[in-house]
């Protein structure tokens with residue numbers, strides 16, 4: 001498989017603040033790669049370095065095997081969709097899309113044809129003469145994408161392009177964007193702070209925190225086996241316990257939590273008895289009233305504090321009998337659990353294979 | 366009822382403005398207009414005539430000066446724009462925000478002194494025994510001091526300098542509202558510096574450029590001091606002709622006619638400018 005974009009050991013410092021710290025990754029031809037991270041972690045800075053708008057302090061960027069060092073943005077085979085789109089208000093939709101083609105010196109006939117084709121592709125047939133401020137948010141979005149796609153870049157960079165849209169439209173554009181990417185086959189590098197966007201659309205996701213990549217993996221792996229506590233917490237919801245290892249072997253450990261419970265869980269890193277650890281558990285890993293015959297379950301009783309109904313994403317808010325740790329428990333909408341009421345006492349169990357356990361770092365709260 | 370009250374309120378507030386406009390601007394101009402159509406006959410009586418306007422067309426020195434003034438004013442406006450745009454761009458987009466205020470003050474500073482003092486400043490620099498000649502002689506670049514004053518080019522230099530601020534300030538205010546990411550997006554889509562200038566920056570800045578140009582053009586056209594002092598006898602300005610009629614020849618009728626011709630000229634040029642740039646006065650004045 002051809003590598004479209006290869007970033008090696010890239011860093012950027014502003015004065016003495018490290019915005020991007022030694023980041024490396026590769027993106028394969030035609031794939032959808034996302035960079036997920038909280039606000040201010042350096043995502044935009046990284047993307048701007050790929051586009052050539054910001055000069056890296058160290059490191060190299062290669063696009064289709066060609067080093068981009070010292071090549072200005074207008075000569076790079078990548079295009080950037082800005083956080084706020086940056087459509088040209090002094091031009092109509094057609095002129096916006098034709099802008100890059102004209103700079104390349106394409107003939108008028110070719111330009112007209114390409115603009116018409118791309119407008120059709122993004123479902124904006126007949127919008128060529130409209131002014132930019134006559135468009136809705138979603139339409140502006142598609143014009144911005146069309147303006148870049150028409151140039152057939154090796155890599156399309158997208159800087160939180162859905163951030164300004166309302167929730168409903170965002171859900172819709174998410175699916176559309178993924179479909180569009182599959183249709184045109186252009187390599188997408190997409191940055192976002194919204195984990196659901198990243199998980200839904202991407203082939204691979206990099207989780208970024210304070211200028212560093214914590215993990216690069218498929219969405220499934222990020223969710224199911226996070227490498228670091230940050231990834232575990234940032235991707236998906238969690239129940240968290242702190243505790244200490246009582247005894248352990250290569251694969252499993254027995255943990256005594258601060259609220260006095262003892263759990264058995266799988267471990268994926270070398271731990272010693274006495275180590276302080278954090279234990280993460282997904283809401284859907286908690287089984288409600290598990291079958292008495294199931295082995296290897298950590299079982300305990302909880303009191304239901306509240307029912308949080310949210311369609312397919314409904315939860316129970318509960319706390320253990322003798323502690324006030326708050327727990328989120330997935331509540332499948334299969335009518336099987338309709339009997340559960342507020343203040344009921346129910347049994348909960350979770351499989352020791354679904355626990356995610358990390359050594360607690362002293363410098364991390 | 367309420368509507369009637371509102372109208373009276375409006376009238377109450379507008380009355381002083383309207384009165385002021387009428388007394389200070391409309392009345393004198395009507396008087397000037399009437400005067401420009403009258404001449405003194407042999408018996409010393411005022412009679413109606415077109416003679417004042419005919420004089421203008423029959424005497425080449427008059428209409429040549431007039432045309433010169435018009436063309437040079439346009440040239441000065443254009444030169445001011447060419448210099449002001451990069452200055453404004455530098456101040457709004459290149460310099461760090463914390464130095465912006467400082468640079469603006471620097472720009473304003475020369476305008477704290479009167480135009481007369483500023484022009485004398487130039488004269489001290491440029492005259493035959495002036496500072497520049499002194500240094501050029503010292504450096505051995507010149508054998509004889511040269512007279513740099515009293516030429517068209519010096520006069521244009523002075524006029525551009527005097528007009529600078531009135532062009533820079535409106536352009537700064539429009540460029541401030543230009544989103545940097547538009548420039549970057551154009552760069553990213555393959556545009557070079559010149560395309561960005563002509564396709565993004567200038568179209569965005571047009572309202573500011575046009576309002577700056579109107580002010581500069583009118584001020585230049587009506588300027589008396591700078592052409593008189595820096596241009597001398599060699600570079601006549603039409604305002605000097607008007608001055609001569611009123612003060613030297615004491616021919617108020619002729620002077621009024623000239624004044625009106627200048628007013629018509631500036632109106633036509635401004636109107637043409639607005640038409641050419643497809644702007645309207647409302648948008649520009651904002």
Ligand SMILES: Nc1ncnc2c1ncn2[C@@H]1O[C@H](COP(=O)(O)OP(=O)(O)OP(=O)(O)O)[C@@H](O)[C@H]1O
Pocket residue numbers: 014017019037038039040041042043044045046193
């Ligand atoms: N030109 C600059 N000068 C100084 N510091 C900067 C500059 N640009 C960005 N930074 C800093 O670098 C850090 C990363 O900024 P960046 O814009 O890359 O964040 P981001 O991940 O895109 O955040 P968001 O999700 O809010 O857009 C921030 O702390 C920011 O303050």
Ligand SMILES: [Mg+2]
Pocket residue numbers: 043044045083159
């Ligand atoms: Mg950003």
